[in-house]
Amino acid sequence: METVLSLARGTAFASTAAFAGLCWGLALWREGLESGTRSRFTTIASIAASVGLVLDLLYLTARIGAVLGKPVLAVSSSDMLFIIFDTRFGRAQVAALGFLLVGFASLRPLHKPSLAASFSGLSLLVGLFSSHSAASGTIADLAINMIHVAVAALWFGGLSTLVVAMARQAAERPESKSRLLSGFSTVALPLILLVVATGVALAIENVGTWPGLVATEYGWLLTGKFACIGTVLICAAFIRQRLLPLLKTEGATQPLAMVLKIELAFAFLVTLLAGCLSQAIPSRHVEIVWPLSFRLDPVVAWGTVPGSNVLAIGGCIALLVGSIAAFELGRMGRWRWATLAAVAGLGIAGAVALPGLSVPAYPSTYSKVPVPYDAQAIAQGRDVFAANCVACHGLRGRGDGPLAKDLKPPPADLTAPHTRDHTMGDMYWWVSHGFPSSAMPGFAESLSELDRWRVVEYVMALSLGYEARVLGPEISAGQPWLHAIDFPTCRGVEPREKLKDRSDGRSKLVLIFRDGIRTQRLDQLTQHARAIEQAGGMIVAVMPSPSEEFPSPRESGNPCIVFDIDHRIAAAWNLYRRTMANPGFDDNDSPPAIIEFLIDRFGYVRARWRSDETERLASHSQLVDAFTQLQAEPEINKRGVHDH
Structure with missing residues (x-):
């Protein structure tokens, strides 16, 4: 329907x-x-x-x-x-x-x-x-859409007019046809280029990612539309370069009429698909079910697929040979053979290079994660992991569980960097259906969908925690990569907002306190809260339990005090505690008395201090400088932890 x-x-x-x-x-x-x-x-x-x-x-x-x-x-x-x-x-x-x-x-x-x-x-x-795009887009998107539709209508309507006029003009007046065709050609080129430019802008906004182009109805319609536009451009170029000179000199109209009808037919398809797209749900808002058994990811493939570099080079050679052959045949005027050579070169190049540029994929590879990357989900995922995965993967996720020595191949080390080579959807598929050619079973029948996603969140945080060893007290300008673990913070005096909420435009210093620690550090930072605020910063203190020792938060929410009664926030953030000096490979080290994380306004961890290391904790002047540096950084549009 x-x-x-x-x-x-x-x-x-x-x-x-x-x-x-x-x-x-x-x-x-x-x-x-x-x-x-x-x-x-x-x-x-x-x-x-x-x-x-x-x-x-x-x-x-x-x-x-x-x-x-x-x-x-x-x-x-x-x-x-x-x-x-x-x-x-x-x-x-x-x-x-x-x-x-x-x-x-x-x-x-x-x-x-x-x-x-x-x-x-x-x-x-x-x-x-x-349309759906008008309902979910900005005013700028709507304006671009209106320009796109208006220009497309002018172009298609003008082409329809041209075809009717050319068909009805008297045969003895070829100069009239030539004049009509030349005039339309001059106007049509800028119109079609504007259609393409605005169409690309709309595609970027409504599709968002390559998977959305490949695996959604909106993406398929858009691909078909651009294919039809390409055909129209070929017809227009052929008319302009080959048939229009013939019309002026010889008055030949039969080939021109045929090509014009073909161009009009594809122009109709372009306009038809544009109307369909106006009512289709944009790919950005659709759950992606990946239809292919692979996905293109050259960086991961070159590190995991044996001989991938050789395959990629072989594909390039095949493409080069096909292109040279097509060029030479075209110079000799043998266009049919030139086309066959180009198609053959492209096909062979794709068949050879594709295995070296792709990795396995599954229907859920690009699925949207239904649970947030926050302390609650990670803590629940840790509980699921402890109940179902420890026997093989071990308490630390290192692949050293009690049953690991009898398994071939051995269980994966979930703390290794290769975890980031996979999407969360890949890992969700393995948790649900088992890992191919291994002893890992699927848990689709025994665990709920949300629990399977939560254990994936925990594994991702576990892996990121080991990579976080390289994070130190210095900020790497413009190079965020470690995603903050979300939890409720303060707006005013109540814990209503999320840590990664961007609405206030402030960076945050998150302090994780252990049980029994005195609050001198918080008192010290509170004394300089005004300077921190002016630099664009906010203090978020995670306390293990309520106490009269803790100062009352100000109306501005700075400092914001969050009571971590069940210790889930501290447990999740302690996955990020590891440093080069305290790598914690055996996972038997105790967290420091105080650990502090500097979070930029885009939700990335940018620096870290531990109270038990040489650098100690940052002074208020260092923090003010750090907040000032982060606030001066331009908008960062990097992938979220759930994006691929």
Whole structure:
């Protein structure tokens, strides 16, 4: 049903665009067109408007039924009135229908083609407000979308007008055809380039990632749209470079008519797919189910696939040979063989190089993680790990459990850096269905979905904790990589906000205190809280239990005191305690009395101090300098811990 509705909406969009273009053609060329051509223009424009009106009305009715969960024939007048007056979708669709109806009336009874073209253009633009992208995007996104639609409609409508005019002009006036074609070609090139530019901008915003392009309906529609645009550009280039000179000198029209019809057919597909995309859910908001058994990741493949470098070089050689052969054959005018050589070179190159550029993938590889990367989820994941995974992987996740010595291959060391070579979706698949060619069983039947994701979160934090040894008291400018573990902090005096909340735009110093520790450090920092605030910083103290010793938080929430009654916050953050001086490989070391983490405003751990190491804890002046440095850094748009 959704496919039918999408095609109906796309066809209505294309019909309305054709109506607008034909009306503009009538308005601009009215005096230069023969009476038969004008009549043909009016008839085709009327048919296009009628198709658009009927399909838009059917689409509105069917969509109302889908929203209300009713069959189309069961939709009542009260249902339609509710959707039309109480939803943005209904208001936008009715307004678009109204503008198109006024445009149709402007053409037929009033004979005002310019007015008809204007109203049909408004119909296309107003219809955008019923789309998914308008509902979830910014004003800038909507503006780009409107420019994209307006330009696409001008281009497609102009091409439709050109084809009709070329077909109806008298055969003895080839110079008229040449003039029409040259004029349209001059205007069409910038229009199609603008369509491509705005389309790419919309694709980046609505697709977001390559997996979204490969594994979602929106991505498939977008890929098809760009493929059709490529075909249109090839046809346009062929007409401009080969057929237009022939038309001027020899008057040959038969090949030109055929290529123009092919170009118009693919232009219709572009416009059809654009209409379908306006109603499709953007890839960014869709759960990705990966359809392939592999994913491209050259960096990981080169480190894990034997001979991957040789395979990649072999693919490059095949591509180079195919390109040279195609170039030489093209120079000799043997275009068919040149095309075959290019396709063969590309195919062989892909077949040879692909195994050296890809790693295994699973349906859940790019799944969105339904649990946050926070202390609560990591603590729960640790409990799941202790109950189900310790026998093989060991208490420390090092692959040294009691059963490990009898297993072939041995269990993986989950603390090793290779853990980051896999997505969380990969690990979720292995936890659910077992690891291929190993003794690891699947836990899909014994653990809930959320528990399986939580144990993956714990394994990721465990691995990151060992990598965190390289983190020290110095900030590496502009190079964040270690994701902070979230937990509730303060807004005012209540723990309502999350640590990684960006709304306040402040960096944070997180202090983890052990049981029984005195609060001199917090008293010291509180004395300089104003200077820290002015530098863009905030103090977040994680206390093991309430006590009268602790100072009351100020109204600004600086310092913010969080009472970690169940010790889950401290346990999660202690995974990040390891340093080069205290690597904790045996996991039997005690956490320091105080450990402090500097978190930037984007949610990355940027520096760390331990009270038991030589550097000790930072002075207030060092902290002010560090906060000032972090606040001066530009916007960081790096991948989140759940992103791939």
